[in-house]
Amino acid sequence: MKIAVVRETREGETRVALVPELVGKLTALGYEVAVEPDAGRHALLADEEYAEAGAAVDADAVSTADVVLSVQPLDPSTVRRLRRGAATISFLPVNQERGLVVDLRDVGATAFAMELVPRISRAQSMDALSSQALVSGYRCAVVAAGMLRRFFPLNMTAAGTVQPAEVVVLGAGVAGLQTIATCKRLGAVVRAYDVRAAAAEEIRSMGAKAIELELETLEGAGGYAREMTEDRAARQMELLAPYVAAADALITTAAVPGRTAPRLVTAAMVEAMKPGSVVVDLAAESGGNVEGAVAGEVVRIGNASVWGGKNVPSSMPGPASRLYAQNVVNLLTLMTKDGAFAPDFEDEIVVGSCVTHDGAIRHEPTRAAIEGGATA
Template sequence: MRIAVLRERRPGERRVALLPELLPRLLQAGVEVAVEPDVGAEVGVPDDAYAAAGAYVGDDAMEGADLVLSVQPINLATARALAEGTVTVSFLPPTQEMPLVRRLRERRLTAFSMDLIPRIARAQTMDALSSQSMVAGYRAAVVAAERLPRFFPLFMTAAGTVRPATVLVLGAGVAGLQAIATTRRLGADVSAYDVRKSSAEEVASLGARFVDLGLPPLEGEGGYAREMTEERSTRQRELLTPHIAASDVLITTAAVPGRTAPLLVTPEMIVGMRPGSVVVDLVADQGGNVAGSVPGQELSTGGVLIWGGQNVPSQLPVPASQLYAQNVLNLILLLVRDGRLHLDFDDEILAASCLTHDGEVRHRHTQDLIGEVG
């Protein structure tokens, strides 16, 4: 059995799907590993390191591969080039990749999506959405600290006292909690809001204040928030407005996989912030929590800087790759038995994360979408 690790094709993607230090576990499992040249260039890992760990390095790495690894989904040309029955593992959000899903089905390729790993205890070591969200949350805090024209921590000096910056985080999932923890370590006065009741205790455990708007909680499946009505959304924005106005930094992290990020902050809410304040919309490339945020751009409105996130984990490619590669390795070890591919769809992790197989779309929601748009 041969595993191929692809050099990323999508512009701006700096992560890599597998690192040399993980190769021994795959080789011990009885598989061969081949990598494309410069696969680890963006994370400072030369081809020689892969070769020294036992991998074949060459432009033909994909030829004869049984399993193909990448961070971003393979492109249509790669899908056309792969042999029928080849297995791919990558991030692959089906709602954003319908042409590719059709190509995978037509080519009878088996695609496992890291976006679809179920949120169960047994799958935690494979949960790439969580590992990459942690990286993004840290990055959000650093971006805010770098761009805010003042200190984060309290300083008491002979010349006077400098009060700490006030930070408000909207969304207390993995990314939000990491943003809270990091801004707290930097010395900021931090508060946070989430629609889930369970978040209050987690926020408090990090030394931040939970903002209670007095609204009913919205607990959804898999630990995510449930979609809210427009009436609830409007009322929530009204109640959040004074909290946002009182903040030096606003970090928004609310996202639900497979859906457009909810709009939490309108232009009118930004107007109330002091000039020099910073807004970090971590999910701008998923639709954005902040009206007017643009992925990959910094804009200024009324003296308030709005930073739009775009593939944020890739901005810290070394730790992001280390975590993602470990997630992928743990999934591969479920797919391999005695040096061969073993697709056991009675395993709930494999069943949930398999998007296409043997000419069929296995993921129920994607089946419905293909029916609607096809």
């Protein structure tokens, strides 16, 4: 059976779905591997490296493949080249890509979405959302340190003492905890907040101080926070305002896949920050935690520079690709039996991540939205 790795075509995407060092894992399972020319170029991976690892370099790899791997969803023209019954594995944000889901259904493709892999212990090695959040969290800390025109760490010199920067992190999931850890390694004083009860201990384990507000916690399914009411959101903003105002750098990382990011910080809160302050909003692409943040841009709000994240993992394509590729290989291994791609639709990981199969939409919320007449 043949696996094809496509060259990403969406603007700004620099990752690749398979790296040369993992080609051998797939050939050992019994697959032939082919990559489109220049598939790894933006991640600084040459075609020759893939060839040396045992992959073919083939411009027409998709049309004969049993399984097609990508980071971003395939474009419609590529979907039309799939042979009937072929499978795709990629990120596939179903709420934003309903037209593509219909195309995948109509060509008879079996499509798996990496963001739908269940958040269970057995699937941790396949959790691409977490692996990419790790990259994003690190990058956010580095961006904040680079934009802030002062030291992150304490410096004691003969000329006097330079106080450390004060950093506030909102959101303590995978990205938030990596942000905290990186800011701490850079020497900043870090305070952090998350609406989940378990997060306070995780924040402290990273060496930061947990901000504790007198509010109910919001534990949700799959390790994510559940949605808060307008009253609670307003009260939370009121209680967080003094911490934001005192920060040299504010980094926000709160997001839930497939939903609009929660608004945590108003423009008025940012305007109360000190001259030269920096705000980094990782969730800008999904609506933003910070009012006024713009994905892919740096805007000025009051005295602060506000950086809006856009496809942040692609700013570090090498490590992001390697982590993502390992997630994909682990998922493929689960779905391989006796050298053939044979997903077990009794397995909760397979069922949970499947969007289309055998001419039908299998992801029930998406099926209801599309076939129930909802528009994209």
